[in-house]
Amino acid sequence: MLKKLAITGIIVATAALFGCLAHHGWTHRYGPPAPHDQKARLTLSIPYRDTELVLDPAEVDADVWQAIEPLAVPLLQQVTQPPWPVGLTPSVNVQAFHNGREIYFKLAWEDDGSDVAMTVDKFVDACAIAFPSQPGIVPQSIMMGYSSPVYIWHWKADADAEFWNGDRPEQPDYADRRYPFEDEESAPIQRPKLQSAVMDMISARPGSLTIGPQQLAQGRGQWKDGRWAVVFKRTMVAGNDQCRVQPLTGARAAAFAIWNGGHGDRGARKSLSQWVILAPQRAPRPGGRATQSDGGGRQSSRRPERPIFRLFPSAEAADPSAPAAKEPKVINVTAQRFKYTPNVIKVHKGELITLRMESLDVTHGLYLDGYELQMKADPSSVGKITFVADKTGRFTFRCSETCGEFHPYMIGFLHVTPNSRFTMFAIAILLAGGAFAAAAVFTNRKQKGASTNA
Amino acid sequence: MPDQTAVSNKFLGIIPMDGRLELTALPGVRWLFKKRWFPMAAILFNMFMFMVILLSGVVGGFSSGNYIFGIMIVWILWWVMLMMVLVPVFSRTWCMVCPLPSFGEWLQRLRVFGVNNKLFGLNVKWPERLRNMWLCNFLFLATTFCSGFFTVKPLATFLLLGGIIAIGIVLSMIFEKRSFCLYVCPVSGFQGLYSNLAMTEIRRKNPAICEKHKNKTCETGNKNGYGCPWLCKPHSLNRNTYCGMCLECFKTCPFDNMAFNLRFPGTDILVNSKRGLDEAWKGFIMMGIAIMFYVAMMGPWGGLKDWVRASTLGGWLTFVSLHASMNLLVIPGVFLVFAWLSKLASGAKDVPLRQVYVNLSYSLVPMGLAAWIAFSFGFLLPNGSYIIHVLSDPFAWGWNLFGTANFPWTPVLTRLLVPLQFITLFGGFVFAADYGFKLALQTYGDRRTAVRGFMPLLAMLMLVTILFGRLYGG
Numbered sequence: 045m046l047k048k049l050a051i052t053g054i055i056v057a058t059a060a061l062f063g064c065l066a067h068h069g070w071t072h073r074y075g076p077p078a079p080h081d082q083k084a085r086l087t088l089s090i091p092y093r094d095t096e097l098v099l100d101p102a103e104v105d106a107d108v109w110q111a112i113e114p115l116a117v118p119l120l121q122q123v124t125q126p127p128w129p130v131g132l133t134p135s136v137n138v139q140a141f142h143n144g145r146e147i148y149f150k151l152a153w154e155d156d157g158s159d160v161a162m163t164v165d166k167f168v169d170a171c172a173i174a175f176p177s178q179p180g181i182v183p184q185s186i187m188m189g190y191s192s193p194v195y196i197w198h199w200k201a202d203a204d205a206e207f208w209n210g211d212r213p214e215q216p217d218y219a220d221r222r223y224p225f226e227d228e229e230s231a232p233i234q235r236p237k238l239q240s241a242v243m244d245m246i247s248a249r250p251g252s253l254t255i256g257p258q259q260l261a262q263g264r265g266q267w268k269d270g271r272w273a274v275v276f277k278r279t280m281v282a283g284n285d286q287c288r289v290q291p292l293t294g295a296r297a298a299a300f301a302i303w304n305g306g307h308g309d310r311g312a313r314k315s316l317s318q319w320v321i322l323a324p325q326r327a328p329r330p331g332g333r334a335t336q337s338d339g340g341g342r343q344s345s346r347r348p349e350r351p352i353f354r355l356f357p358s359a360e361a362a363d364p365s366a367p368a369a370k371e372p373k374v375i376n377v378t379a380q381r382f383k384y385t386p387n388v389i390k391v392h393k394g395e396l397i398t399l400r401m402e403s404l405d406v407t408h409g410l411y412l413d414g415y416e417l418q419m420k421a422d423p424s425s426v427g428k429i430t431f432v433a434d435k436t437g438r439f440t441f442r443c444s445e446t447c448g449e450f451h452p453y454m455i456g457f458l459h460v461t462p463n464s465r466f467t468m469f470a471i472a473i474l475l476a477g478g479a480f481a482a483a484a485v486f487t488n489r490k491q492k493g494a495s496t497n498a
Numbered sequence: 499m500p501d502q503t504a505v506s507n508k509f510l511g512i513i514p515m516d517g518r519l520e521l522t523a524l525p526g527v528r529w530l531f532k533k534r535w536f537p538m539a540a541i542l543f544n545m546f547m548f549m550v551i552l553l554s555g556v557v558g559g560f561s562s563g564n565y566i567f568g569i570m571i572v573w574i575l576w577w578v579m580l581m582m583v584l585v586p587v588f589s590r591t592w593c594m595v596c597p598l599p600s601f602g603e604w605l606q607r608l609r610v611f612g613v614n615n616k617l618f619g620l621n622v623k624w625p626e627r628l629r630n631m632w633l634c635n636f637l638f639l640a641t642t643f644c645s646g647f648f649t650v651k652p653l654a655t656f657l658l659l660g661g662i663i664a665i666g667i668v669l670s671m672i673f674e675k676r677s678f679c680l681y682v683c684p685v686s687g688f689q690g691l692y693s694n695l696a697m698t699e700i701r702r703k704n705p706a707i708c709e710k711h712k713n714k715t716c717e718t719g720n721k722n723g724y725g726c727p728w729l730c731k732p733h734s735l736n737r738n739t740y741c742g743m744c745l746e747c748f749k750t751c752p753f754d755n756m757a758f759n760l761r762f763p764g765t766d767i768l769v770n771s772k773r774g775l776d777e778a779w780k781g782f783i784m785m786g787i788a789i790m791f792y793v794a795m796m797g798p799w800g801g802l803k804d805w806v807r808a809s810t811l812g813g814w815l816t817f818v819s820l821h822a823s824m825n826l827l828v829i830p831g832v833f834l835v836f837a838w839l840s841k842l843a844s845g846a847k848d849v850p851l852r853q854v855y856v857n858l859s860y861s862l863v864p865m866g867l868a869a870w871i872a873f874s875f876g877f878l879l880p881n882g883s884y885i886i887h888v889l890s891d892p893f894a895w896g897w898n899l900f901g902t903a904n905f906p907w908t909p910v911l912t913r914l915l916v917p918l919q920f921i922t923l924f925g926g927f928v929f930a931a932d933y934g935f936k937l938a939l940q941t942y943g944d945r946r947t948a949v950r951g952f953m954p955l956l957a958m959l960m961l962v963t964i965l966f967g968r969l970y971g972g
Contacts, residue, residue, distance in 0.1 A: 073559035383800020
């Protein structure tokens with residue numbers, strides 16, 4: 045009886061331990077669970093204030109901010125793209141107001157140390173605000189707009205120091221080394237002069253981050269007593285409709301991200317929020333009172349000029365002085381998690397081929413087996429490789445940039461005809477089979493003859 | 499009755515297959531095999547590795563698998579090593595050092611080291627009807643339904659391996675000895691079948707010594723070791739299928755009458771003992787899974803990948819249906835046609851079709867293993883470099899234990915991938931054809947009958963090989 049009890053106990057303990065570990069793994073499959081379940085979406089009030097800030101250091105704590113209730117926005121770790129999370133900035137306090145001409149945001153968060161200079165293995169503190177660029181936002185921001193295009197204002201501490209204090213790094217230029225195994229392959233790239241401590245960026249999806257065509261956002265940060273405070277400022281009346289507060293078209297929202305350089309935060313490793321609904325207060329009519337808006341509004345009678353830019357570069361103009369060369373056969377390939385289109389490409393031996401790849405979601409690569417060629421593309425840039433299909437057979441091309449969990453299986457086939465390798469293989473099998481058959485028949489006849497003679 | 503002695507003992511009629519090189523005759527080898535700390539030391543090392551694998555699965559969650567220790571070590575390093583080296587060369591040596599059933603076995607023995615032949619647990623005998631590979635077949639097939647999760651999501655790998663360990667513990671408390679390993683472990687089935695092709699074996703040396711030995715301590719155990727945990731009779735073992743190579747019989751035999759031999763690959767295929775439909779279906783399932791895995795994972799069809807990773811429930815169910823049908827019905831059905839053609843061509847009316855079907859199915863063992871080795875090249879060469887990265891950063895926490903955390907993805911020798919696969923398939927065909935003829939001789943007895951009966955099988959083997967060649971590089 046005791047034995048059976050002990051066995052039962054062991055079985056129950058085993059099941060319980062496995063269950064607990066599985067439960068822990070499941071609840072943490074996207075990183076630590078959020079400290080609270082955010083059922084109701086947060087709303088950030090953006091009151092009207094007849095005030096203008098010039099981003100003087102003292103204005104980080106200007107009186108106008110004292111009168112605006114900060115909104116504590118909880119942050120989560122980003123777990124969709126490497127590098128994976130290490131630390132977490134648990135929340136950021138957000139305040140905002142507008143004066144009818146500019147809109148201001150102030151972000152404040154706890155940070156033990158100010159990381160301002162970027163060197164090897166040291167990263168800078170930063171923050172960013174993302175706004176959806178299209179109506180109908182997806183509920184989860186995950187990667188700050190994982191599933192929807194966004195505009196981003198990205199402030200970095202080193203850019204702040206360089207822009208406001210003139211602290212330029214020692215090396216103004218840097219070398220771009222793309223291939224780790226080709227030591228001589230590098231191209232020096234000059235660092236542009238900063239126009240602001242904040243960079244206006246656009247992004248369709250993770251991996252597609254691009255500098256925006258207009259740099260209109262400004263910002264200034266101050267670290268004091270273990271706390272960063274960064275003020276963003278942007279005009280509301282010029283350029284595109286990045287942040288049209290009044291009037292509004294569709295739901296207006298913003299999401300926030302914090303990078304703690306001391307934690308090794310950079311790139312995708314950051315703390316980020318879900319979408320926060322923006323509730324701007326309309327500017328008062330002459331003699332009237334300001335009114336609150338819940339996020340909707342009428343179309344403005346003014347139609348600001350939309351910036352024109354192309355997601356993909358236009359075709360390069362031919363150099364008229366260049367001699368007429370054989371035109372490569374261009375094959376357009378689109379990459380999307382986790383497939384290529386077309387997935388099977390057929391060419392003939394000796395053809396000059398250009399594979400031109402566009403990505404429809406995240407950064408993808410294309411590595412061609414056999415030819416050992418590689419390229420990558422993201423939604424804002426196209427990848428191209430040109431080669432002569434001098435090797436025949438079937439070659440696999442596969443993704444070379446981690447794009448998600450099925451990345452190793454993102455595969456396509458390139459057939460370079462004639463596929464003599466397979467033909468030889470099939471002939472070898474047929475010949476071997478024929479040899480087996482012949483040997484079986486021959487030895488059978490030999491044995492039969494021997495037994496007859498005997 | 500078929501003449502069993504009609505089978506040639508030469509591969510391709512040239513290379514003798516009867517020879518054995520006893521490795522335990524070498525100095526130090528038998529000494530090592532008799533030590534209780536061998537293979538315990540290897541088991542403990544593997545236990546540590548699997549704990550890291552399980553931990554990486556728990557903390558890895560749903561992050562990308564190619565940065566996680568568990569995914570890379572299990573599905574690239576371990577699986578590839580199993581298919582390319584461990585099974586074809588060393589038979590079931592992985593079972594010797596496998597840590598998955600060890601917790602259960604230690605609980606049974608109530609100790610990690612030392613010998614205690616009074617095993618704890620209920621020691622119930624495994625049901626007679628299930629003392630075959632059928633359960634392993636279905637469980638292995640079932641795990642492949644979820645390959646779109648297990649091979650890419652760290653947490654899913656944890657659930658699979660952790661589940662195997664948990665079930666192993668539970669079954670060890672209920673059933674005798676290594677019943678879990680023999681009849682349940684999903685990995686056991688194909689290791690058992692494909693170990694018939696292996697180049698090593700454990701056998702008795704002198705039958706006369708075993709006949710005189712009344713106590714048969716290799717079965718019952720003694721103070722030096724346990725009675726065979728794999729419920730084998732080491733004194734009369736003639737196939738590798740169910741021998742887990744635990745080396746207990748080396749410790750318990752008072753006459754040092756057990757030998758670890760190097761031998762020509764595949765000799766067990768010709769041992770006409772305990773052949774059955776369960777092993778035939780295992781051969782079909784392994785072939786079918788090789789085809790489906792290649793098409794779904796290594797092929798260019800994104801829609802199939804969406805099915806496999808369950809982007810939609812309907813797609814996944816479609817994949818499961820197709821996969822199950824192919825493995826359980828289509829491939830066995832096609833083979834049945836060729837078996838019937840073989841019997842028809844042979845003209846042998848006294849040989850049952852079932853016997854033809856079962857016997858000739860063993861010709862698929864070398865073919866299937868070759869297909870898996872070729873498949874493994876397709877994994878190893880492009881993606882093997884991920885292993886270097888995960889060694890330094892096993893949990894994707896930004897560690898750099900050995901300085902290789904920033905090692906980039908580096909495909910290796912991919913221009914040789916398809917040629918290597920073709921060569922492997924060709925080698926598999928040669929073995930399959932030669933053993934197929936020998937199996938036909940065993941089945942039909944009369945040589946003339948066997949030659950006629952062999953032709954449809956040969957045609958089938960040629961078609962299968964060309965099909966795999968088309969799949970892998972055509």
